Amino acid sequence: MHGFGRYLAAALAARFASEGMGMAVVLLALERTGSAAYGAYVLTAWLAPHVLAAPLAGAAAARARRPRLFYVATLAGFTTAVAALAVLLGRAPVPVVIAVAVLGGGCGPMVTGGLSSLVAGLVPPGARRDRAYGWDASTYNAAAVTAPAVVSLVAALASAAPAMAVLAASGALAATLAASLPYEDPGAAPLYRQPGAGLGAGLAALWRVRELRAITSATTLAFVGIGSLTTTSVLLAAGLGSPGAGGVLMTAFAVGALTGSLTLGRITAVEPGRLARWGMAGTGVALAAAALSPSLAVTAVLFAAAGVCDGPLLTATLRIRSEYAPDAVRTQVFTLGAGLKLTAASAGAALVGLTADAPAQALLGGIAALQLAAALLHALAAARRPVEAATEPSAASATTPVGPRTPGGP
Template structure:
């Protein structure tokens, strides 16, 4: 198995653990304390550090003299936190449990954006790298499909504690595989010490570089809606007479997203910014139609269409980050982007909880409006303003990439 093959295996394992945590924590809390609300507090503690830890994790990764040790350590810390929560939740004092969740959540950005930032060093630029990002995006979608099913199955056969143990084993496998990546020579890109960026450099790059600013702003707005989709799907299915149909709707969405990332997401001819806009617009239109579904079966078909449209969005986002992020802050850009999206999704989930009394059709229509608005926002922010064409940040030197940061045009080769 080549370096990228091992990367894909590690990414699937790590993201399986990450995606399964939401359901596993709530089930374990309900089993041991009788309160799902207790699990919600622990899950909040797990998710909250992501956006705060993202710039710190990115800067630390850029400055690490031993990148292998740093990435393996982050995955190991994530894994240890999962295992510790399996033992402590419902048994240990609440402050200790919450502190463990915060520590584990602080490693979260390296499971998402931090790992994706390694692709540029594992696969040469061009069509192969674009296909690699499509496969990387598919690992997120595959984990979103399989993790809840795996957790639910193991919990049904025994209890939620073994389900948490399965997630910990997946994290351990990811850490072991990460130790075999070809870091350094021939592997992940490294930046000379004099060019390593400070803590705020990644955030500055997201703001200064038009393409990064456009995709980050648009996807953050889009995930404000996507984050509320699961709860809205449950409410919609209940309104349609099938209380258990929410899982069917979200499974259809996840399967569609997986198919979309493996098919539409691999089309190199499409400029990534245009692909992102059409993905958000298509997802919004399909969900708007789903709001008028007469049955769960029709809704599932439309949710699957929405997922197919959503599939290329992550691939396009990863391509844009890779092409336009200066080498010195590449990992920061990836971790920050992932952290902002996750934070927006968490806020969206909280908002739909507050408005859960509204008709689910109205909530789903609101989600579609957010996605359509995100597509429009990207079109406005990505529009060039008399800029001079220049090559993206995949040029050889980080210094020259930084100097060109403010004058690139979309679709630069």
């Protein structure tokens, strides 16, 4: 596990910066222009490039002659965009600000799936790698818990600009740590220089490999609901007589997700597909119960329970991508999967905006239904057909090599 500790630190620092951007951009826009809508437009420009940049970033990372330089450069570009927005937002012409946001957002896939794809080169296959993905998943959840809180605190004590400066500093730390990681396995072929993988190869793998198709389709559907959860929690809290307590519900969900990734997510004895289905189904049941809750306290407990179930889903997803992604398109599979989920979440946020006049309990019930539907979709998509099952061993050995080739390894 050479360098894995430094990897976790780099991933946490990068994802802290990414998770804090949503709140920081809106607060800064409100502070300088008086318009939260302007911040929402900038945030949209930040998020929109993710799915488009994902295959480009994955293919470029796979073909990079110097992968260390590529990863450090993309993290540095991400950081520079955060710092530039801290200076320009509300001061420079709108097209300039939007352009900076688009460029920074284009580096986003490397902060999420791109970094996660490095785990396979740092930890040998088996139970240790499965546990490593549990730790990697926990960096997402830890960032989701801490980043909004830190941004809010710094903005309250000083202003939103210093809050964005904190995010930029965290991104710079991530780039520095990424420069110290090992990117090649001595005695084996370079891990990330894989010739011949075109831009469509990762998407083709997501469709052709049954396990990848199942987890990608299911999590994309689930994230349509998760993307609308923040807005719905605000409406739900207001309906329960506690305006402004939506943040409490989302914090409970995030803390639960962190707990779930550090506990249930580390269960390596359970097949990851089954763990993913249990996670989505459990999240759906807990959110359905929360939709019927009569008080904020009970709702917060149920949101935390939903988070605990959601926590191991990311771990299971990372394990499936690592195990079944062909080596030549591993990074593309990771970046595309992350990009599709983020796009689905953005679509969910837009949908709930269009239906915000509906009762909050009904909206939350719809989110719960999407989680249950995603669990069912995964079960159906992952089911082995008789003909496929009969030919599975040869197909798997031909198309889904697992992990880097280490001396004496498989």
